[in-house]
Amino acid sequence: MAAWIGLCLAFVSALVVNWAYTREHGAASTLPPLSPRHPLASARLLLRARAWLTGFAAETGGWGLYVVALALAPLALVQAVGAAGIVVLAAIVARGPRRLAAHERVGVLVAFAGPALLGLSLVNEKPADHAPNGFATAIWLGACVGGALFLASATFRSGRAAPLGLAAGLLFAGGDISAKLVVLGDEWVIAAVPLVLAYGLGTLTLQSSFQHGDALTGAGLATLTTNTLPIAAGFVLFGESLPGGGAGVMQVAAFACVVLSATAFADPRARDENRSEAVTDT
Numbered sequence: 637m638a639a640w641i642g643l644c645l646a647f648v649s650a651l652v653v654n655w656a657y658t659r660e661h662g663a664a665s666t667l668p669p670l671s672p673r674h675p676l677a678s679a680r681l682l683l684r685a686r687a688w689l690t691g692f693a694a695e696t697g698g699w700g701l702y703v704v705a706l707a708l709a710p711l712a713l714v715q716a717v718g719a720a721g722i723v724v725l726a727a728i729v730a731r732g733p734r735r736l737a738a739h740e741r742v743g744v745l746v747a748f749a750g751p752a753l754l755g756l757s758l759v760n761e762k763p764a765d766h767a768p769n770g771f772a773t774a775i776w777l778g779a780c781v782g783g784a785l786f787l788a789s790a791t792f793r794s795g796r797a798a799p800l801g802l803a804a805g806l807l808f809a810g811g812d813i814s815a816k817l818v819v820l821g822d823e824w825v826i827a828a829v830p831l832v833l834a835y836g837l838g839t840l841t842l843q844s845s846f847q848h849g850d851a852l853t854g855a856g857l858a859t860l861t862t863n864t865l866p867i868a869a870g871f872v873l874f875g876e877s878l879p880g881g882g883a884g885v886m887q888v889a890a891f892a893c894v895v896l897s898a899t900a901f902a903d904p905r906a907r908d909e910n911r912s913e914a915v916t917d918t
Contacts, residue, residue, distance in 0.1 A: 642708030643717045643754070645701045650721025652698030654855065657842075658728045659691025661851040664843040672788050672803075672841045682843060692839075699835075702812075707819040710765040712870025712891070715812070715863045716754050719894040722859050723747045725851060743897045750893030757879065757886035767820055768873035773813070776869060777830055780810035788841055797849025798857055800841055805861025807838030812866045816874070863894045 663685050664670065670678040682688050705714045723744050787803035811834035817827035838858075845854030870876040878884040 639709040639713070642705040643713060646705040646709070646714040646717040647720060649698045649701035649705060650718040651724050652701070652721075653695050654721040654723075654725040654859075655728070656691045656695035656698060657725055657855040658851050659694065660688055660843060661846040661854070663688035663691060664846040667847070670840065670844045670847060672800075672837055672844060675837065675840050678840050678843070682840075688843075703815055703819060706812075706816050710870055710876045711813070711816045711874055712867040712876050713754060715866045715870070716750055716887075716890050716894055719750055719859065719863045719897060720747050722856060722897065725855055725859075728851075746893050747897035750890045750897065753886045753893065754890040757883040757890065765870065765874040765876045767824065768817075768875070773817065773873055776873060777810045777813065777834075780806045780813075780865065781834070784810075784837070784841070795848060797845050797853045800845035800848065801854035801857035802861055804838045804842035804845060804854070805858035806865070807834045807841060808858060808862040809865035809869075810834040811838060812862060813869050813873070816866075860895065867891055867894065 664682070667681050667685060667688075670681060672678070682692075702714070702718070726744055784803040784806040787799045787806070790799065792799050811831050814827040814831035814834060817824040818831060842854055842858055845858070848854075878887050
């Protein structure tokens with residue numbers, strides 16, 4: 637029963653967070669250039685923007701629900717449910733001047749299918765996990781940060797929106813894994829340090845992505861990475877396992893839906909938009 641409550645909270649959290657992304661995107665796109673290379677200056681600009689603070693307050697509330705969900709359900713399952721939240725992002729974007737492409741509309745349907753399959757797979761099942769190996773966890777978190785630093789600093793012909801969205805997703809993935817460690821308690825509370833750093837830098841990186849492209853490009857790729865890496869970590873680090881028979885097949889299909897739906901909303905070939913001629917990372 638606790639796992640079901642956790643997954644319901646994860647779904648509500650995802651809806652709130654993705655709605656918040658649209659508010660943050662609208663505010664960040666009107667600000668002077670933001671850069672994760674200058675976190676303090678960028679943070680001051682964001683904290684002075686009332687519209688951005690509204691979105692960030694909602695995102696923080698959604699994150700609080702996510703932490704509670706992690707305490708009640710395994711990491712991989714929580715992330716699979718959370719992927720459905722991007723449907724809200726797509727729906728809000730579709731109401732504006734930008735219309736969803738055919739592949740993005742398919743992504744909406746796939747995003748709904750993932751949690752539905754996951755729910756069916758949990759009937760009569762009792763999912764469980766355990767504390768991970770500390771050394772392996774440190775390597776995993778270090779890889780997330782290292783990959784994010786490379787993407788945030790490198791130059792790509794496709795523009796800046798997609799690489800920065802991926803970098804934000806890597807940082808958020810590290811933060812999500814750290815959050816799972818913190819709720820384990822005991823010596824794992826030390827993970828609060830990488831949790832704060834990862835979420836803080838991830839937020840700044842995502843806002844910079846918002847200044848270079850639309851909300852679906854940055855948040856779509858961030859969501860893809862944020863969901864898929866912790867799902868993998870659930871099995872590799874936390875010892876989660878698939879149920880047998882048809883339930884296991886449905887869980888694999890649900891995890892596949894996470895990747896397919898987020899990929900549909902995030903085109904890595906997206907060109908820079910929103911004042912790209914004025915925004916630089918210097």
